[in-house]
Amino acid sequence: xxxxxxxxxxxxxxxxxxxxxxxxxxxxxxxxxxxxxxxxxxxxxxxxxxxxxxxxxxxxxxxxxxxxxxxxxxxxxxxxxxxxxxxxxxxxxxxxxxxxxxxxxxxxxxxxxxxxxxxxxxxxxxxxxxxxxxxxxxxxxxxxxxxxxxxxxxxxxxxxxxxxxxxxxxxxxxxxxxxxxxxxxxxxxxxxxxxxxxxxxxxxxxxxxxxxxxxxxxxxxxxxxxxxxxxxxxxxxxxxxxxxxxxxxxxxxxxxxxxxxxxxxxxxxxxxxxxxxxxxxxxxxxxxxxxxxxxxxxxxxxxxxxxxxxxxxxxxxxxxxxxxxxxxxxxxxxxxxxxxxxxxxxxxxxxxxxxxxx
Amino acid sequence: xxxxxxxxxxxxxxxxxxxxxxxxxxxxxxxxxxxxxxxxxxxxxxxxxxxxxxxxxxxxxxxxxxxxxxxxxxxxxxxxxxxxxxxxxxxxxxxxxxxxxxxxxxxxxxxxxxxxxxxxxxxxxxxxxxxxxxxxxxxxxxxxxxxxxxxxxxxxxxxxxxxxxxxxxxxxxxxxxxxxxxxxxxxxxxxxxxxxxxxxxxxxxxxxxxxxxxxxxxxxxxxxxxxxxxxxxxxxxxxxxxxxxxxxxxxxxxxxxxxxxxxxxxxxxxxxxxxxxxxxxxxxxxx
Numbered sequence: 001x002x003x004x005x006x007x008x009x010x011x012x013x014x015x016x017x018x019x020x021x022x023x024x025x026x027x028x029x030x031x032x033x034x035x036x037x038x039x040x041x042x043x044x045x046x047x048x049x050x051x052x053x054x055x056x057x058x059x060x061x062x063x064x065x066x067x068x069x070x071x072x073x074x075x076x077x078x079x080x081x082x083x084x085x086x087x088x089x090x091x092x093x094x095x096x097x098x099x100x101x102x103x104x105x106x107x108x109x110x111x112x113x114x115x116x117x118x119x120x121x122x123x124x125x126x127x128x129x130x131x132x133x134x135x136x137x138x139x140x141x142x143x144x145x146x147x148x149x150x151x152x153x154x155x156x157x158x159x160x161x162x163x164x165x166x167x168x169x170x171x172x173x174x175x176x177x178x179x180x181x182x183x184x185x186x187x188x189x190x191x192x193x194x195x196x197x198x199x200x201x202x203x204x205x206x207x208x209x210x211x212x213x214x215x216x217x218x219x220x221x222x223x224x225x226x227x228x229x230x231x232x233x234x235x236x237x238x239x240x241x242x243x244x245x246x247x248x249x250x251x252x253x254x255x256x257x258x259x260x261x262x263x264x265x266x267x268x269x270x271x272x273x274x275x276x277x278x279x280x281x282x283x284x285x286x287x288x289x290x291x292x293x294x295x296x297x298x299x300x301x302x303x304x305x306x307x308x309x310x311x312x313x314x315x316x317x318x319x320x321x322x323x324x325x326x327x328x329x330x331x332x333x334x335x336x337x338x339x340x341x342x343x344x345x346x347x348x349x350x351x352x353x354x355x356x357x358x
Numbered sequence: 359x360x361x362x363x364x365x366x367x368x369x370x371x372x373x374x375x376x377x378x379x380x381x382x383x384x385x386x387x388x389x390x391x392x393x394x395x396x397x398x399x400x401x402x403x404x405x406x407x408x409x410x411x412x413x414x415x416x417x418x419x420x421x422x423x424x425x426x427x428x429x430x431x432x433x434x435x436x437x438x439x440x441x442x443x444x445x446x447x448x449x450x451x452x453x454x455x456x457x458x459x460x461x462x463x464x465x466x467x468x469x470x471x472x473x474x475x476x477x478x479x480x481x482x483x484x485x486x487x488x489x490x491x492x493x494x495x496x497x498x499x500x501x502x503x504x505x506x507x508x509x510x511x512x513x514x515x516x517x518x519x520x521x522x523x524x525x526x527x528x529x530x531x532x533x534x535x536x537x538x539x540x541x542x543x544x545x546x547x548x549x550x551x552x553x554x555x556x557x558x559x560x561x562x563x564x565x566x567x568x569x570x571x572x573x574x575x576x577x578x579x580x581x582x583x584x585x586x587x588x589x590x591x592x593x594x595x596x597x598x599x600x601x602x603x604x605x606x607x608x609x610x611x612x613x614x615x616x617x618x619x620x621x622x623x624x625x626x627x628x629x630x631x632x633x634x635x636x637x638x639x640x641x642x643x644x645x
Contacts, residue, residue, distance in 0.1 A: 071540035084538035
């Protein structure tokens with residue numbers, strides 16, 4: 001089922017939560033809505049579910065206009081952040097609930113419940129009650145309940161944010177596997193950009209009620225289409241400098257060949273991902289002011305001239321690097337990103353061929 | 359949790375206080391039972407708690423027969439009336455309170471907060487303050503001396519605290535559950551029946567039981583609002599029976615009261631069990 005949202009605006013009193021948003025999710029596609037709290041991503045999802053009032057805009061499921069159809073008429077499956085499992089029903093009754101509502105005969109319903117429970121991995125929990133389940137198990141039950149009626153689309157509202165880190169990574173892979181197995185159109189709302197990059201076909205970065213960028217995960221990371229996306233995607237965050245400001249000395253020094261000697265007056269914001277700043281024999285001299293061990297990598301905060309640069313170094317290469325040490329920083333021109341300061345749109349500083357190498 | 363340890367003096371003091379509290383609540387009941395099971399007409403004074411002889415005749419007298427002299431007992435009718443009033447009031451109050459409580463809990467009712475406060479305030483008014491206005495109202499609307507009238511009066515009295523309690527109960531149920539049910543395909547009535555009602559059941563039972571007990575025990579309202587013995591509950595009938603031409607018949611009054619207390623005890627016992635066994639909202643939503 002294809003989902004088309006057009007010209008969606010949602011206001012809560014004087015607050016505009018979503019502003020003139022257009023988005024089409026193709027049949028079988030998994031699109032992640034990602035962005036900071038209050039960016040309108042959950043509101044957009046609730047609009048698709050039919051759970052909010054006070055919105056203007058149009059919603060199509062394939063070619064059917066469902067804008068004014070009630071939630072119960074939309075045939076959707078939804079998993080909420082807090083799971084919203086019915087506490088007075090057993091796991092089996094929870095999963096069976098949508099089928100009971102649809103008056104599916106008991107025998108058929110139970111068959112669907114068992115096969116879905118099997119698929120999601122809760123088959124041995126069917127007789128339990130919700131308070132006897134762990135967080136991860138509840139999450140799976142909620143997923144089974146959402147999938148059991150073979151909905152036209154699956155809506156996931158921060159489904160992983162209440163799980164511990166290990167389980168989160170495991171479950172997101174599980175969700176992706178189920179989604180591609182069932183070929184079900186899916187909208188995933190998350191504030192975790194790594195989760196969005198990991199499992200989505202396309203990622204929509206939202207900011208202040210608008211879609212700031214929409215691209216596949218590889219493009220979103222390698223060449224963020226807008227400044228907002230550059231700020232939000234990637235962890236640790238991309239180094240960003242406004243070329244017109246003091247403090248951008250390192251960037252100006254690195255880019256002087258590309259932009260020419262008048263870079264100082266350019267209305268550009270330029271960026272360099274921490275893994276693309278290199279501790280080198282030559283380059284801009286600086287001093288390590290902070291060393292953070294991230295696990296596989298080490299993040300160095302290096303002061304060079306008037307700039308502070310985040311530099312990511314593989315752990316084995318960081319052995320001899322410590323706070324207070326003097327180092328030199330260099331970078332490859334092809335790894336720099338540039339954005340128009342006023343519009344936030346991406347500016348290609350170089351021929352596209354060079355961009356591919358990032 | 360670490361329990362606070364008591365010294366010997368404190369322990370004795372605690373025992374004494376508990377014993378006094380227990381005596382305060384239980385002795386009157388025991389006394390009434392003790393008076394009720396004496397032979398009819400036994401002189402109550404001088405006071406004695408231990409009856410000297412035993413008889414169930416008082417109960418028979420109150421319920422069925424003429425007993426001493428030409429007086430007749432109040433019969434089973436008044437108890438049936440009280441049961442009809444209490445049960446109807448319990449059921450109606452629970453339904454009205456659940457719906458009103460839901461509205462106040464879920465919808466952004468204008469002045470809903472004020473409405474709740476007013477309702478709670480109404481509950482603090484002495485019920486006697488309502489008697490005369492209700493009497494006049496009932497006389498003019500033809501509800502005077504009708505069963506429907508009595509039930510309506512009870513329900514009107516019990517609904518304010520009922521709505522207050524139900525609004526609190528329903529606020530505890532996450533809205534998210536209703537949203538999930540809507541996406542799962544449930545309409546408003548299905549959600550009310552299969553999600554809200556089961557989860558609000560402890561509150562519904564409390565409200566229904568309170569209304570039932572209030573209705574069963576009511577005295578001044580039915581005294582004013584009914585006239586014919588057909589419509590009178592046992593409280594009113596018993597008062598008339600006990601203050602007959604022969605002065606207060608203590609043994610009969612006691613027997614009638616014992617019969618009146620029993621259903622209330624049973625209702626509380628039942629509610630107590632259901633309240634403890636209901637699982638509550640554990641596990642509904644995470645975080």
